[in-house]
Amino acid sequence: MDFKKILLLLVTIGMLFFLVSGCACMTEPPEEIGRAGSQSGGGSAEGSSSSPAIPAPEFTLNSLDGREVSLSDFRGKVVVLNFWATWCGTCRAEMPNLERAYQAYKDKNVELVGISMDTDTQLVESFVKEVGVTYTILLDPSHRVASDYAIWALPSTYIVDEKGMIVGSEIGQLAESMLKNMLDQALEE
Template sequence: MKKKKRRLLVRTIILSILFSAVGYTMYAQFFAEKEKVVVGEKAPDFVLEDLNGEKHKLSDYEGKGVFLNFWGTWCKPCAKEMPVMQNQYEQFKDKGVEILAVNADETELAVNRFSKSYGLTFPVMIDDGGEVQTAYDIGPLPTTILIDSKGEIVDIFEGGLDEQKIKEYMDNIKP
């Protein structure tokens, strides 16, 4: 009888610890305050490799304006804004503005095809595992983060952009 009580007590303690751990994890995942990127603050640094195998570290672009675009090949507004981004990149790349296009964790084959079909010449990177998206608290795609020459976030825009708005944004972050 004593063994049964002891076994029941041990099982109860183990289950209590297990339920507490699961409860805390659920709370932290869904209800805890997430750190969000904020206009006026320093943009979180990251390093990603582009489709040509070159590494791009955000902090290496200080002194330039950065048009940081999060996108997906399946996203219609993303596909619509890519040719416009390419056009504006041609206009602004010699004026100190860079475009960094961060794909939302798709296959290299799909991203390569997409990039080639639009003739993209700015760096296109894949966020394997979504770490950069998490750091920037990216929700819907496309999302564009505008970063000035000091590395500070100037604006955040969720949704597709037309040519006039992209030109305006690039003018705003031009050093």
């Protein structure tokens, strides 16, 4: 193999790794969403206490079983909104942590909602069954809700308090311990 072919192969492998790892940028986040919780580019639960809470954009999406589900259906609960896709390697790695957190907090006035960016519902269904996810999965194939939440990388997670205010966020894979800290903080407020 000559040098150009080897270089092309290495560049192609690098690009594929980047895409599979979940680093898919979509757009720059608007300033007001970026201020809620952690700052864009990754942040921490500690950042949520110093940033002003802003109202979470209302939405209605279909669930995997075809029901229409709105954010307002969960008013009075702390809601974890996790934007993900089956093609996002980091999202796939994060889901067991989310499921464990859901099991630990579902009886504590917390709802976990996964919002899939996929266009293939059957692919989402089979993946959710394979991983054993039991929390609510909603479908956003047009990325309308993702746009409203200024999602520019996957996975992205927002914590919405009982009053519908965004009180925390994280871009990238969320460690189970960090999610638990964010939820404990939201439940205390």
